[in-house]
Amino acid sequence: MAEHLTQLPDPLLTLALLYALHTDEFLDIKAIAHTVRNQKKLSKLTMTAFEKILAEGEAKGKAEGKAEGKAEGKAEGVWIGKIQMILEFLGEKPASEETLASLTGLELKEMFTSLQQRYDSDFKSS
Numbered sequence: 001m002a003e004h005l006t007q008l009p010d011p012l013l014t015l016a017l018l019y020a021l022h023t024d025e026f027l028d029i030k031a032i033a034h035t036v037r038n039q040k041k042l043s044k045l046t047m048t049a050f051e052k053i054l055a056e057g058e059a060k061g062k063a064e065g066k067a068e069g070k071a072e073g074k075a076e077g078v079w080i081g082k083i084q085m086i087l088e089f090l091g092e093k094p095a096s097e098e099t100l101a102s103l104t105g106l107e108l109k110e111m112f113t114s115l116q117q118r119y120d121s122d123f124k125s126s
Contacts, residue, residue: 072105079108086115090122 020027080100087094100108
């Protein structure tokens with residue numbers, strides 16, 4: 001297949017590869033990179049564009065990861081605040097920030113639910 005690609009005019013080849021890389025998220029980019037590196041003409045024509053696309057993908061992945069991490073951090077912060085508040089209502093010593101920060105979001109939610117049940121049974125069951 002690579003031999004057929006080298007017969008295309010350079011601008012058309014570049015556009016075809018860019019189109020394929022932008023439209024098909026299931027392409028095996030590593031396999032394409034390997035093929036391109038082994039064909040001197042293809043390599044010369046496409047590596048700059050290919051590397052740009054990889055860099056854009058990497059930047060997008062980092063941004064998405066950062067956004068997800070920020071959202072998870074905010075959610076955990078809400079649970080920590082709720083736990084500290086309900087411990088105060090129960091008249092207990094507040095949990096240390098370090099202890100709570102070491103828990104996962106699910107563990108924090110479970111801890112809050114348990115504390116809330118205690119609060120409800122102590123103060124709402126009269």
